[in-house]
Amino acid sequence: MRVVVKVDGLRYAYPAGVKALEDVSFDLHEGEILTLLGPNGSGKTTILKCLLRILKPFGAVYIDGERRWDCLKQRELAKFFGYVPQAHYPTFPYRVRDYIAMGRAPYHGMLSLPSKVEYMRVEEVAKMLDIEELLDRTVAELSGGQLQMVLIARTLVQEAKVLLLDEPTAHLDVSNAVKVLDAIREIIKKGIVKAAVMTLHDPTLTALYSDKVALVKDGRVVAYGCPEKVLKSDLLNSIYGVSFDVFKRENRLIVLPLGTK
Ligand SMILES: Nc1ncnc2c1ncn2[C@@H]1O[C@H](COP(=O)(O)OP(=O)(O)OP(=O)(O)O)[C@@H](O)[C@H]1O
Ligand SMILES: [Mg+2]
Numbered sequence: 001m002r003v004v005v006k007v008d009g010l011r012y013a014y015p016a017g018v019k020a021l022e023d024v025s026f027d028l029h030e031g032e033i034l035t036l037l038g039p040n041g042s043g044k045t046t047i048l049k050c051l052l053r054i055l056k057p058f059g060a061v062y063i064d065g066e067r068r069w070d071c072l073k074q075r076e077l078a079k080f081f082g083y084v085p086q087a088h089y090p091t092f093p094y095r096v097r098d099y100i101a102m103g104r105a106p107y108h109g110m111l112s113l114p115s116k117v118e119y120m121r122v123e124e125v126a127k128m129l130d131i132e133e134l135l136d137r138t139v140a141e142l143s144g145g146q147l148q149m150v151l152i153a154r155t156l157v158q159e160a161k162v163l164l165l166d167e168p169t170a171h172l173d174v175s176n177a178v179k180v181l182d183a184i185r186e187i188i189k190k191g192i193v194k195a196a197v198m199t200l201h202d203p204t205l206t207a208l209y210s211d212k213v214a215l216v217k218d219g220r221v222v223a224y225g226c227p228e229k230v231l232k233s234d235l236l237n238s239i240y241g242v243s244f245d246v247f248k249r250e251n252r253l254i255v256l257p258l259g260t261k
Contacts (some may be wrong), residue, residue, distance in 0.1 A: 012057035038216030083156025103154035145176030203255035
């Protein structure tokens with residue numbers, strides 16, 4: 001499969017001198033979900049922000065396998081990557097329909113209003129994600145799972161090629177977490193977006209939903225590959241200081257934390 005994003009040797013330190021990333025590299029192929037897994041503060045969100053060029057790291061990211069991302073206008077990059085940040089409620093109580101339509105901003109700027117055609121696209125996307133009944137409510141009154149679906153819808157009307165999702169299952173119950181992850185998988189399977197990079201904290205959900213995993217510690221990718229290769233009990237133990245039982249049931253990889261003893 002074609003490489004859609006190539007990340008080559010990213011290094012980044014925050015202005016105060018906090019070293020956040022050291023030599024981060026990975027490839028994202030068409031059709032893949034890559035999960036960044038690692039402890040709090042290990043650098044996962046920083047990696048996503050570097051891909052988006054919200055932060056300006058050393059190293060390079062190649063879009064569609066060839067174009068360097070620092071040669072693209074910010075608006076072009078905003079069309080390529082659809083970013084779903086760590087869950088936060090918008091401060092203004094927008095109507096969901098309008099909030100999703102704002103995903104079109106890279107096409108016409110924040111100041112002009114979305115067109116009738118763009119609102120039709122909002123309806124199509126809402127139908128696809130099964131959230132049509134939310135369109136006339138306000139974002140402030142949504143549950144965590146509903147908000148997450150709305151945030152994903154916003155990136156889909158943007159016609160992003162690659163989704164970047166920061167902890168898409170944070171604050172969600174198991175049923176909503178699985179619903180959101182199933183929706184992400186479905187969107188990729190149908191070719192609506194080419195691939196996704198997400199961050200998760202749950203190793204079993206990581207095993208179930210990832211084609212590839214990058215295990216991140218102290219700003220470095222310490223293991224990278226398919227879930228079977230990366231989610232090994234000794235490796236996870238060395239990173240989290242917790243013992244894990246890793247086994248297969250009905251061909252699914254289960255990663256069970258056992259405690260610190
Ligand atoms: N704006 C900032 N200024 C200075 N240091 C920062 C800033 N944002 C993050 N850091 C530091 O960079 C490192 C990586 O943070 P990052 O947010 O990428 O971690 P993370 O893996 O996403 O963590 P979490 O799982 O808690 O979301 C941490 O040491 C953090 O304290
Ligand atoms: Mg984070």
